[in-house]
Amino acid sequence: MMEFGVMFGSVIVLCVLAIIAFLSMKFLQKNSGPKPLSVNYHFTRQCNYQCGFCFHTAKTSFVLPISEAKRGLKMLKEAGMKKINFSGGEPFIKDDGQYVGKLVRYCKQSLKLPSVTIVSNGSLITEDWFQEFGEFLDILAISCDSFDEPTNRVIGRHQNKKHHLSSLTCVRDWCKEYRVAFKINTVVNTHNCDEDMSQEILDLDPVRWKVFQCLLIGGENTGPDAIRHAESFVISEEMFEKFVQRHKSVPQLVPESNTAMKDSYLILDEYMRFLDCTKGKKDPSKSILDVGVQEAIKFSGFDEAMFKKRGGRYVWSKADMKLDW
Numbered sequence: 001m002m003e004f005g006v007m008f009g010s011v012i013v014l015c016v017l018a019i020i021a022f023l024s025m026k027f028l029q030k031n032s033g034p035k036p037l038s039v040n041y042h043f044t045r046q047c048n049y050q051c052g053f054c055f056h057t058a059k060t061s062f063v064l065p066i067s068e069a070k071r072g073l074k075m076l077k078e079a080g081m082k083k084i085n086f087s088g089g090e091p092f093i094k095d096d097g098q099y100v101g102k103l104v105r106y107c108k109q110s111l112k113l114p115s116v117t118i119v120s121n122g123s124l125i126t127e128d129w130f131q132e133f134g135e136f137l138d139i140l141a142i143s144c145d146s147f148d149e150p151t152n153r154v155i156g157r158h159q160n161k162k163h164h165l166s167s168l169t170c171v172r173d174w175c176k177e178y179r180v181a182f183k184i185n186t187v188v189n190t191h192n193c194d195e196d197m198s199q200e201i202l203d204l205d206p207v208r209w210k211v212f213q214c215l216l217i218g219g220e221n222t223g224p225d226a227i228r229h230a231e232s233f234v235i236s237e238e239m240f241e242k243f244v245q246r247h248k249s250v251p252q253l254v255p256e257s258n259t260a261m262k263d264s265y266l267i268l269d270e271y272m273r274f275l276d277c278t279k280g281k282k283d284p285s286k287s288i289l290d291v292g293v294q295e296a297i298k299f300s301g302f303d304e305a306m307f308k309k310r311g312g313r314y315v316w317s318k319a320d321m322k323l324d325w
């Protein structure tokens with residue numbers, strides 16, 4: 001009887017200790033902020049296009065010295081980053097693509113990140129760039145909102161006489177030749193929402209086709225201090241759903257409504273500050289270079305659950321993709 005009492009007491013003590021350990025872990029997780037598993041670094045705001053709906057506009061011309069950008073990337077890797085996406089502005093505008101190329105090589109070769117990706121409008125990329133840096137890049141996403149050139153012009157996705165669609169096909173061919181996984185991003189807005197892009201997307205055969213509902217962000221593409229005014233580009237959830245349904249036979253389709261998109265990305269701006277979009281505008285944290293990743297990320301507004309729900313974690317290393325090059 002005595003032995004049973006001691007055993008019962010021990011079980012109770014163990015249970016209490018386990019509950020305390022679990023609660024402490026949850027408390028620590030909550031107070032240390034989310035892990036920066038997948039980060040989007042918008043290192044420049046400059047761009048050669050003028051898309052009317054753009055939500056990351058040329059409010060500054062600042063770009064970090066490359067040594068500082070590398071220092072920040074190393075800090076992110078030490079904090080748990082597995083995927084980095086370079087974005088902008090237009091990432092290939094800085095030093096003819098050399099800046100982003102050197103960061104891509106640093107992230108793959110020195111930091112050994114499983115996934116290094118870029119999202120670009122495609123117009124400034126050259127074959128020389130692929131020859132020098134292609135091997136270090138996992139995925140290149142090119143934005144294409146329409147296969148009708150006049151529609152691209154109305155949207156502002158063009159530069160002078162350059163045809164956006166010829167840049168797109170050139171880059172697709174180089175991706176195949178230099179073994180970089182090719183992806184397409186589309187923003188559904190009032191000018192393309194009735195289009196059927198299925199056949200052209202099937203022909204281009206990207207590994208993934210991200211389709212976004214046009215999003216408004218205060219201070220970027222809406223409001224008095226904004227450079228762009230994208231209200232006339234915005235479509236309803238129903239119009240977005242109609243576009244998605246029209247393309248449901250495209251296997252690579254990954255739709256993202258405003259709700260799924262708004263807070264599910266960890267965004268770093270040109271000063272390496274996390275941008276919190278929860279209030280409908282981009283509120284910056286302090287720079288990770290000044291206060292460290294753990295402190296800055298508490299002010300990122302990142303919704304980790306929505307990141308998981310929208311499929312933010314996918315096969316993102318080209319080594320793990322079964323690609324027929």
Ligand SMILES: C[S@@+](CC[C@H](N)C(=O)[O-])C[C@H]1O[C@@H](n2cnc3c(N)ncnc32)[C@H](O)[C@@H]1O
Nearest residue numbers: 053054055056088089090120121143185214215
């Ligand atoms: C800001 S851009 C920067 C990279 C590059 N200049 C480009 O256009 O691909 C990053 C991605 O955001 C998308 N995007 C821009 N404005 C948007 C908006 N208002 N709503 C949803 N996506 C948007 C672009 O089409 C692109 O795929």
Ligand code: SF4
Nearest residue numbers: 047049051054089121
């Ligand atoms: S969405 Fe258009 S304007 Fe904005 S950064 Fe990309 S290409 Fe430039």
